[in-house]
Amino acid sequence: MTNDTKKKGFYLALIATLLASIVVGLGAYTRLVHAGLGCPDWPGCYGFLTVPDEAHEIAHAESLYPEAPVEVDKGWAEMIHRYVAGTLMLLVLAIVIQAIRHRREPSQPIKLPIFILLLITLQAAFGMWTVTLKLWPQVVTAHLLGGFATFSLLFLLTLRLSGWLKGRSVARSAAKSVGVLKGLGVLSLLVVIGQVSLGGWVSSNYAALACPDLPMCQGQWLPPMNFSEGFDVGQDIGPNYLGGQLHAEARTAIHFAHRIGALLTTLLVISLVLISFRKAATLDIESQSSGNKLRMLSWCILLLLIAQVSLGLSNIIWSLPLNVAVAHNLGGALLLLSLVAYNYFLFGGEQSSGKLATWRAEA
Template sequence: MTESVLHQDVRTPEDSHPRDKIRRLVFRLGVATLVLMAIGSATRVMNAGLACPDWPLCYGQLVPSSQMNLQVFLEWFHRLDAAAIGFGAIALAVLSWWHRLSLPKWLPWASTFALFLVVFQGVLGGLTVTHLLRFDIVTAHLGTALLFFMTLLIIGAALLPYQGTGTVGKLPWVSLTAAILVYLQSLLGGLVGSRWALHQCFGAQELCTVMNSHIAGVVPPTLAIVAVVLLAWRTPALHPMLRRLANLGGGLLVLQVILGVATFRLHLQVEPLTVAHQAVGAALLGTLVAFTVLALRDRASVIPNPSV
């Protein structure tokens, strides 16, 4: 999810405003977080979660050059990206509080919450290593990353220059429901991955309930997303940005279903498919979150009366 997907090519006098700088920072952090989650998924499927046996350093070094291989690189780069996001979150909080008088009152607090999530995520990252990839900690690690990602997109979408048409109707609540269902399904998918439920079920007929729950759990969010897309198509005078996001969500849903089926059929033997499955799921969640925020702003819009 990038700012270019959400932002119309319209320059305003506010482009030099601190709000604009913060918005750009937020979307860059969002892209970095999406990359971080993809790398984290690659780290898991490549069995590289414990490639660096210590934390926060790797073999006691900032750059473990002598021990470097693909697995070590994945875990090391995962930590490097996380550290960069951490510094970015600090910058976001500092800028928001420094310019608080010229920014929405909620922004400094939202930025502080994002920073808290990053710190908590760092703690969970350390615990995943020291507790040898315990499944509940690994799942919480993913859940917190997704929550941080959503927080960034909420902030970014709320700061976009946007004037709605006031025609969204029930779309905000349908998209909010879809976003919640996708988040819960992502957590369930993280649990399947952290417990290696698919391998366990195919190999020893164990944890099949966990795997089947994730498969059955596809239905509610799929129906909710289809409802968002259909309602967007049927809503007259819907803002073009919302229409683009709805179409993007529909496309990501189709791609996600294809990736999920392929991953299942191939028994997780093709690692890039598994990584893409999680990355597309996160992008789908981000699309729904951005759609929901803009739709709520649209709902609050007042359509000027041209006769006045």
């Protein structure tokens, strides 16, 4: 990647993507230390801009919120997450302003930055509702998915501005062959999104330790489960969901579904990687750079999948250690990003100038 391929806003988008990864990690940490209600109001904390820590401030805060005693550590976990998320929103606003200023330049993205700004604004609303609705699982899961979507789209914007994974046109004779990769790529992306959604539902309903053993669950292959309660998206709004409200069999159903989803996701993504390696080997010598990029993306997907599965198993074996659980959350985000990059490359992204890449027909 050379400097002349980068478009205006590349470095801002790159910084925003890195900052979004921190926001995702902080969000996971906040949930895992049960600090989602560390500040019972929004956007401040007990009516303060920072966490009250002086005796008179704590006394005043608890007089305003007698049902929520001040826990300084949890308050800071929540507020730091808000501060960093707010900084990210300002950075995205700067990206939009720059995109508008340079909108007349060739291939300068404008719709994507604006959409990201709208999405992160909605994310701020979900952050507020997470607190005001007392960790209602539907909102918590939507907030997590919104964070992953923001991270993914900022990464996509960075790719577009970098000029690195410029897509290549595919010869008509090989369209069917490449179509297999495109179909598997999209399907894998959708399945990973579904698995991330299941992971969010596990987290928001405190079901991570519902099955404390491997490979069975509670010493049984099919333990007692209540799927209707576990996946009842019509749960009442009102109770404080800190620590969860579901019965044990409902949490077991959620955890079990996540395990099955992990197995199916693993099989599908491994199939995608193996077929990608095979297709990359059929590239003509003129398209060797494209073949190398496809192999590199496939290796990234495979390594991230292995890491993510290993982290998921470690969560169960060692009963959800904090650092492993946060890493598992970030691992899911990075696996998602790798598939975003894979599909962006495969579907063409920005068409390269010059000679079109061609694919040899399979032997």
